[in-house]
Amino acid sequence: MRPLAAAELLDIWERGRHTPPWQQALFLLAAASPEHTTEALARLSIGRRDDLLLELREWTFGSQLVSVVECPACGDRLEFTIDGGEFRSEPDEAPESIDFHTEGYRGTFRLPNTEDLAAVSGIQEMEAARRALLAACVLELSPALEADAPENGLTVKAQELPPEVQEAIDRQMQEADPQADIQIDLACPACGHRWVAPLDVVSFFWQEIDDWVRRMLQEVHTLASHYGWSENEILAMSAWRRRVYLEMVQA
Structure with missing residues (x-):
């Protein structure tokens, strides 16, 4: 498996944005794992699939997972940050039966x-x-x-x-297959209520991709309008170079 370039991630988002989560997971893994067929990836256990998605997500956005949830007791909104590495497991071949x-x-x-x-x-x-x-x-x-x-x-x-x-x-x-059902222990600082929330790896990763794409398209629009560069030229830049150019445009 390998990291995905910005242009690849944008293409996956465009193809998968109206598809169900199971299809989105396969789009991501198939692009990042050209050494495997889509059929072979589809036959991985859910836990193994999600473990690979967590690894790909770490390469894409870093190890920290940031989310906001609503307390089921008082309705207060809670932002939490966890290390995705906590949910990773050692690669292991699942038995056939x-x-x-x-x-x-x-x-x-x-x-x-x-x-x-x-x-x-x-x-x-x-x-x-x-x-x-x-x-x-x-x-x-x-x-x-x-x-x-x-x-x-x-x-x-x-x-x-x-x-x-x-x-x-x-x-x-x-x-x-414990990786197929990741649970997160949460506590509300407002009322003290404690509960366990599931982590849907595919939906979480896809939402991050969706947010990233919308920011990226705005950056492409800004830089293309100012410098006349094509989308491919802008996407080929490193995130650091794009940020420097954006700072100069907005100065």
């Missing part, structure tokens, strides 16, 4: 990936989407009782499992 034994059932599952998210993205009802995702990722499933072993021909569909069994398998999937 993971055995499980829970609530009277046994079987194997694989970790959800971007292909799975794309497949369920059209399902509006969250619980139905969760069940469809589970069904796609559970590879083998049967009652754990010896008399009902799969070699005796008895198997079960994931969608037919009791809710508590489905939830138990969901938990095991999360434990096997």
Whole structure:
């Protein structure tokens, strides 16, 4: 994987700004990882995908993540800064399948990936989407009782499992891929309320890109209007050179 140039980032934004998050993630990783096919990137576990996006984001905007959230208790707005490196993990090949034994059932599952998210993205009802995702990722499933072993021909569909069994398998999937569900501990300085907020890596990174693009296009407009340079010429400059020229224009 490699860093993205300003012109590449602008092109990705233009192609992806009206697409769903799973597609935006693939646009970014495909551009930064030309050594891998889009299909291979789409089959990475969500945790591994998000870890790569955090690395790419650090190359693009630095390690500090700055965000503003609203306290769910008092409504006060809280700005916080965290180091994205805290959520990075050592690269590790996810196993093709993971055995499980829970609530009277046994079987194997694989970790959800971007292909799975794309497949369920059209399902509006969250619980139905969760069940469809589970069904796609559970590879083998049967009652754990010896008399009902799969070699005796008895198997079960994931969608037919009791809710508590489905939830138990969901938990095991999360434990096997913790990077897929990053949680941030927050505390409101106004009222003291504490809560845990999820970090959606794709949405966070894309919002930063959107903000950057709008600032960059304004800079391009200013410099092109003053000096007559083309967009490509301006984007090819380092951020430092653009800033110096902008300071001279605005002096």
